[in-house]
Amino acid sequence: MKKVSQKLVGQGYDVEHHHCSGNPNFLDGLVVPALNTAVIDGTAPPHAVDARQTGCIDEIVNLGQFWDESKLIENQAAILSCTKEINSRFQRACRILKAAKAVYDNWEVTNGEAMNYKILNNKILNN
Incomplete structure (x- = not known):
C-alpha cells in the first residue's frame, strides 16, 4: 500500500492515507480524489471488506498469486x-x-x- 502511494505521489497526485485502527503504522487504504479512486486492504478481520459492485464499479485484485x-x-x-x-x-x-x-x-x-x-x-x- 505504501509503495502504491509513493508511486501516485511521484506522479503528482494528492493521496489520502487511511491507517489501520489497530496499528497506525499500517496503511490500510488510499483515496486519490483526482482519480475518483480508493484502494483498500480488505483482508482478514477486523477490517474485512467485500466489493459490492464487482465488475461494474469495484474490482478485486488478488495478490495471492505473488506469495x-x-x-x-x-x-x-x-x-x-x-x-x-x-x-x-x-x-x-x-x-x-x-x-x-x-x-x-x-x-x-x-x-x-x-x-x-x-x-x-x-x-x-x-x-
Whole structure:
C-alpha cells in the first residue's frame, strides 16, 4: 500500500492515507480524489471488506498469486498464533471501550443531575 502511494505521489497526485485502527503504522487504504479512486486492504478481520459492485464499479485484485506458499507453510504456527493474539486483543479493546462508554454515560447523568443550570446561565451571561 505504501509503495502504491509513493508511486501516485511521484506522479503528482494528492493521496489520502487511511491507517489501520489497530496499528497506525499500517496503511490500510488510499483515496486519490483526482482519480475518483480508493484502494483498500480488505483482508482478514477486523477490517474485512467485500466489493459490492464487482465488475461494474469495484474490482478485486488478488495478490495471492505473488506469495511464497512454502514460506507460509513453514511459518504456519507463528501466523496462526499471531492471528489468534490479534483477534484476542481486538475483542478485549472492544470490551474495554464498551465499559468506558458505560462509565462515561453514568458520569454524564450524575453531572447533569448535580448541575444547577440557573447559576451556570447567570455566570455565562455576566461574563
